[in-house]
Amino acid sequence: MNIDSIKNGIVIDHITAGKGMSIYNLLGLDKLDCSVAIIKNVNSRKLGKKDIIKVDSDIELNIDALGYIDPGVTVNVIKDGVLAEKRNISLPEKITNVIFCKNPRCITTTEQELPHIFRLTEKEGKVYRCIYCETKAETK
Amino acid sequence: MRSLIDIQELTTDEINELIAVACDIIDNGAKYSEACRGKKLATMFFEPSTRTRLSFEAAMYELGGNVISVSNAESSSAAKGESVADTAKTISCYADIIAMRHPKEGAPLVAAMNASVPVINAGDGGHNHPTQTLTDLLTIYREKGRLDNMTIGLCGDLKFGRTVHSLISAMSRYTGIKFILISPEELKVPSYVKRDILKKNDIPYVQTTDFESVIPELDILYMTRVQRERFFNEEDYLRLKDRYILTPDKLASAKPDLKILHPLPRVNEISVAIDSDPRACYFKQVYYGKIARMSLILKLLEVKI
Numbered sequence: 001m002n003i004d005s006i007k008n009g010i011v012i013d014h015i016t017a018g019k020g021m022s023i024y025n026l027l028g029l030d031k032l033d034c035s036v037a038i039i040k041n042v043n044s045r046k047l048g049k050k051d052i053i054k055v056d057s058d059i060e061l062n063i064d065a066l067g068y069i070d071p072g073v074t075v076n077v078i079k080d081g082v083l084a085e086k087r088n089i090s091l092p093e094k095i096t097n098v099i100f101c102k103n104p105r106c107i108t109t110t111e112q113e114l115p116h117i118f119r120l121t122e123k124e125g126k127v128y129r130c131i132y133c134e135t136k137a138e139t140k
Numbered sequence: 141m142r143s144l145i146d147i148q149e150l151t152t153d154e155i156n157e158l159i160a161v162a163c164d165i166i167d168n169g170a171k172y173s174e175a176c177r178g179k180k181l182a183t184m185f186f187e188p189s190t191r192t193r194l195s196f197e198a199a200m201y202e203l204g205g206n207v208i209s210v211s212n213a214e215s216s217s218a219a220k221g222e223s224v225a226d227t228a229k230t231i232s233c234y235a236d237i238i239a240m241r242h243p244k245e246g247a248p249l250v251a252a253m254n255a256s257v258p259v260i261n262a263g264d265g266g267h268n269h270p271t272q273t274l275t276d277l278l279t280i281y282r283e284k285g286r287l288d289n290m291t292i293g294l295c296g297d298l299k300f301g302r303t304v305h306s307l308i309s310a311m312s313r314y315t316g317i318k319f320i321l322i323s324p325e326e327l328k329v330p331s332y333v334k335r336d337i338l339k340k341n342d343i344p345y346v347q348t349t350d351f352e353s354v355i356p357e358l359d360i361l362y363m364t365r366v367q368r369e370r371f372f373n374e375e376d377y378l379r380l381k382d383r384y385i386l387t388p389d390k391l392a393s394a395k396p397d398l399k400i401l402h403p404l405p406r407v408n409e410i411s412v413a414i415d416s417d418p419r420a421c422y423f424k425q426v427y428y429g430k431i432a433r434m435s436l437i438l439k440l441l442e443v444k445i
Binding site for chain 1: 224265
């Protein structure tokens with residue numbers, strides 16, 4: 001299968017196989033009018049199988065959201081057809097408006113304009129807690 | 141500028157410093173009578189409370205300061221739909237420090253993020269109540285002369301009681317502490333408190349439903365009320381509310397220097413006959429609550445005496 005290389009854009013590599021589509025949706029890539037490719041189940045020496053997303057435009061990515069959904073992905077920034085930057089994404093310390101607090105007693109339930117902010121409280125267990133009420137986020 | 145939303149924000153040194161200042165206030169009160177002259181405390185209570193609000197107000201008056209007050213949600217702009225953030229920004233223009241109680245968890249944090257003056261969390265729903273914990277620590281220190289090397293019995297609602305969880309967390313910082321957790325099966329300490337605080341810090345603890353057998357071991361007995369509002373089912377509440385009632389005959393086997401604490405209000409879990417026992421400290425605890433808040437106000441307003 002051939003997919004054209006991109007000149008200026010982003011390649012999200014080392015996506016856990018099967019998570020490509022949820023990352024596509026989370027990052028709002030469906031709203032772009034440039035070429036976007038999701039390649040599923042690519043053979044990988046490191047992962048066995050992986051997904052890859054290629055975006056043919058230099059867009060601003062929500063790195064924190066990406067790190068929350070799939071820590072371990074790599075973001076390659078391509079400029080003039082060559083690799084300009086390679087970023088290894090890890091679990092973010094804080095995420096804003098990526099997940100939402102479901103505690104009915106939390107202040108975010110009555111104050112709609114408040115950003116839903118979660119802080120990483122336990123790295124090993126990937127535990128995020130709401131900064132307002134400390135309720136544990138439901139993990140995906 | 142510093143606020144206090146959660147007791148965990150204070151280091152052990154800071155807690156010790158707050159207790160030291162509180163002790164100096166008790167011993168040399170006159171020295172502090174003008175400490176906050178010209179300063180105003182705003183008490184914003186969006187949930188009913190008698191003792192906590194009065195305690196904050198009395199604390200500020202005793203420091204020579206003044207108090208302005210939002211006493212209930214219905215009479216405030218919150219009833220008109222104003223956000224906590226806007227209310228905090230507005231009150232910051234009138235007061236030098238804010239004490240806030242709110243039924244929603246995290247509301248005082250939102251206030252602190254938006255206010256330009258220090259905010260003290262005076263209780264946010266069932267979440268945090270740091271000045272109650274400071275009160276408990278000061279009471280234990282004054283009554284026992286130390287915060288380390290003791291066996292602390294916590295009795296009653298250990299599941300929903302926020303004061304219990306904060307006290308376990310705060311006392312776990314000191315050495316030689318052992319907890320005896322006395323509650324019905326349905327109201328046991330949540331597993332995350334055991335895992336994240338007790339087991340993580342290697343703190344010895346025993347869980348039991350048998351109140352009387354453990355009384356002789358205790359240096360501190362912290363009684364709590366089973367709260368009606370925490371139950372969905374009235375039957376469960378009625379079944380559990382009278383499970384542990386401290387009476388003079390139960391105290392017969394207790395140590396002579398046991399100290400009995402209760403965050404109050406009491407319903408019937410401590411017999412009135414205990415009130416005259418020298419081991420009963422819960423009304424002294426109310427007094428210490430005012431002193432602890434005086435000490436905290438001084439710290440957050442950065443007033444040095």
